[in-house]
Amino acid sequence: MFEAATPLERKRYYREEWDVRKLPDFIARNIHMREFGFDHTGRGPSDRYRVFDDEKRLSRFMRARFPFAAYSSVAFYREPGKRRGWQRSELIFDVDAKDLPVRSCDCEGVCERCLDEARELVLMMVDTLRGDLGLGDVHVVYSGRGYHIRVLDPGVMELGSEVRAEILRYTAGARQPRRKFTHSGESYEMEHFSIPLGYHRVFIERARHVFLHMRGDERIENVTARTVRDVVRNRELLLEDRWGEFKRRIGPRVYQRLVAGVAGINMKMVDAKVTIDLKRILRLPTSLHSKVSMICMEVKNPETFDPLKSAVPKFVHERE
Numbered sequence: 001m002f003e004a005a006t007p008l009e010r011k012r013y014y015r016e017e018w019d020v021r022k023l024p025d026f027i028a029r030n031i032h033m034r035e036f037g038f039d040h041t042g043r044g045p046s047d048r049y050r051v052f053d054d055e056k057r058l059s060r061f062m063r064a065r066f067p068f069a070a071y072s073s074v075a076f077y078r079e080p081g082k083r084r085g086w087q088r089s090e091l092i093f094d095v096d097a098k099d100l101p102v103r104s105c106d107c108e109g110v111c112e113r114c115l116d117e118a119r120e121l122v123l124m125m126v127d128t129l130r131g132d133l134g135l136g137d138v139h140v141v142y143s144g145r146g147y148h149i150r151v152l153d154p155g156v157m158e159l160g161s162e163v164r165a166e167i168l169r170y171t172a173g174a175r176q177p178r179r180k181f182t183h184s185g186e187s188y189e190m191e192h193f194s195i196p197l198g199y200h201r202v203f204i205e206r207a208r209h210v211f212l213h214m215r216g217d218e219r220i221e222n223v224t225a226r227t228v229r230d231v232v233r234n235r236e237l238l239l240e241d242r243w244g245e246f247k248r249r250i251g252p253r254v255y256q257r258l259v260a261g262v263a264g265i266n267m268k269m270v271d272a273k274v275t276i277d278l279k280r281i282l283r284l285p286t287s288l289h290s291k292v293s294m295i296c297m298e299v300k301n302p303e304t305f306d307p308l309k310s311a312v313p314k315f316v317h318e319r320e
């Protein structure tokens, strides 16, 4: 498992198992407006600016070339072959299990556990996008080493990079929650966990996820290694939502620095470059992630999805 696919295995996959009809509808229905890119050697997608007028042509190409990796643009263009006439782009969130700054295991690449932690985060983010932001047409794709969230809601597809970055900060819990408020001329402070609504609730969930998955040797900006160990020692309180007690044990002043540090970590749980890039190409669902021999695929039910059951190509089971 998680070993690279040989050219022969790729060929078998595209000729015997892959089927263009499995392409998600959100790609098939506007295939002619997207730029396609391919990696034939394993050194990156150097074959770009490809266009397919329909699924049949894409199918022919894939069976003939069985690329190492296949990608399509998140953007729709009038002239995709020239990357000209940009019309709109999907809003993307990329959670790569390998790059999570906080994860409970210290394996080299990815394993079942890391992938599951990435999935947990994606579930929370999808909930925020649908619930808090009211977005529809939200799709989850297993990328082979993590997950992509792809949003095709008409309300976001024409947005520029700056607004996308703002949505990312909200959804990832990457901003420090507001603490100081005023009422009738008097100012007072309230902790994030005293306001379990809206952004404050998003932050509580993301912070809890980070604290519960820390190994204890992480570096958090402006926080000592001792504090990180204190977090790990006291984090069970968070399972019962006892944030006040947790804060007392950490120390009220240190706690503020910890909150700031966690906001910074939350930002790194998602690859921001992908979200703000309107012309990105993204791994094509149904294609093979040859580095790990997994199928990139749309996930219909992220609550129960298990990549080791659903995303392993047949040739892996037939290996020695």
Ligand SMILES: [Zn+2]
Pocket (backbone or CB within 6 Å): 105, 106, 107, 108, 109, 110, 111, 112, 113, 114, 115
């Ligand atoms: Zn792992």
